[in-house]
Amino acid sequence: MKRLLMFFALSTVFLLSLGGNSLAGKISGKVRIDGSSTVFPITEAVAEEFQKKHRKVRVTVGISGTGGGFKKFTTGQTDINDASRPIKSSEKKKAAKNGIDYMVIPVAYDGLSVVINPDNDFVDHLTTTELKKIWQPESTVKKWSDVRPGWPDKAINLYGPGVDSGTFDYFTKAVNGKSQASRSDFTASEDDNVLVMGVAGDKYALGYFGYAYYKENKSRLNVVAIDPGDGPVKPDEVTINDGSYKPLSRPIFIYVSKPGAQRTEVNEFVKFYIQNAGELSKEVGYIPLAEKDYKASLEKFEKWSNNLLGENKTRLNVKKASLR
Numbered sequence: 001m002k003r004l005l006m007f008f009a010l011s012t013v014f015l016l017s018l019g020g021n022s023l024a025g026k027i028s029g030k031v032r033i034d035g036s037s038t039v040f041p042i043t044e045a046v047a048e049e050f051q052k053k054h055r056k057v058r059v060t061v062g063i064s065g066t067g068g069g070f071k072k073f074t075t076g077q078t079d080i081n082d083a084s085r086p087i088k089s090s091e092k093k094k095a096a097k098n099g100i101d102y103m104v105i106p107v108a109y110d111g112l113s114v115v116i117n118p119d120n121d122f123v124d125h126l127t128t129t130e131l132k133k134i135w136q137p138e139s140t141v142k143k144w145s146d147v148r149p150g151w152p153d154k155a156i157n158l159y160g161p162g163v164d165s166g167t168f169d170y171f172t173k174a175v176n177g178k179s180q181a182s183r184s185d186f187t188a189s190e191d192d193n194v195l196v197m198g199v200a201g202d203k204y205a206l207g208y209f210g211y212a213y214y215k216e217n218k219s220r221l222n223v224v225a226i227d228p229g230d231g232p233v234k235p236d237e238v239t240i241n242d243g244s245y246k247p248l249s250r251p252i253f254i255y256v257s258k259p260g261a262q263r264t265e266v267n268e269f270v271k272f273y274i275q276n277a278g279e280l281s282k283e284v285g286y287i288p289l290a291e292k293d294y295k296a297s298l299e300k301f302e303k304w305s306n307n308l309l310g311e312n313k314t315r316l317n318v319k320k321a322s323l324r
Helices: 002-020 040-053 066-073 089-097 128-135 166-176 192-200 211-216 237-242 264-283 291-323
Strands: 029-035 057-061 080-083 102-111 113-116 125-127 157-161 187-189 205-209 225-227 249-257
Touching (some): 029 264, 040 080, 102 211, 113 211
Parallel strands (some): 157 205
Antiparallel strands (some): 080 249
16 A cells, blocks of 8 residues: 555656656757847856756857847847847837837846956045046046046056947946947957956956956955945945945846747747746846746736737648648
């Protein structure tokens, strides 16, 4: 009798494991992702975990910047765009022109981090006015002494994201009042690791990028407290989440295309992403959304994608009927 009960118990566990993983190893295809280098660490982590479960699916993740990614996304070259800013009206129009409908899904919070070299012993904080003075178009700041009296008479070497970056768009809007408004004489790269290396190797450097890249390189960089007028605040899990690190706290997103979501491999990847974004975003250095927000996104995506998959079945049935 005990053996019989044990048999039924093991059989039940086995069947439940099959039911919970009904598509594991059965789906194949390719998921094409590009866009923000800021969102990249989360998406890369999700892709790695997803491919462990679905070994026949290949997930490619590029880092051409939010804007560079949208150029591909709005013409149907990618299924998902990582974005560190909302889509622009010009990009919306391009997507509509090319018949690309999409859904936007927030995945985590980020705090743009202004960083200096650890050997810099004079910058204790920067005001938003000083940040603007440094980064505004036609800025006359050449030396640290131009920023604040008493600081060294040494050249200030600037590092920042390239113009296709959503981080560049967000920073310039938040600091200079207009997206893309910035001085141009700085070392720019869409790869945040290049910026990290630049600041880490230059005592008089100043740069900015996503919080995860600072957190990953804390031993090589110092983060600067920002004072918007009510006292200096450094970015961390608490200040980014509660918005007290301002004006540089922001949500980050993925955009999923309708043609992509109509394919099983992309559909399953997005659901997996939402279900695991909280844990994995924290793992790579970002701040997760509230659990209820992920739950709401998953319900919204499932409703949207189920309608799309229903459209697919209808089209296939119509096509079969026309062939008879």
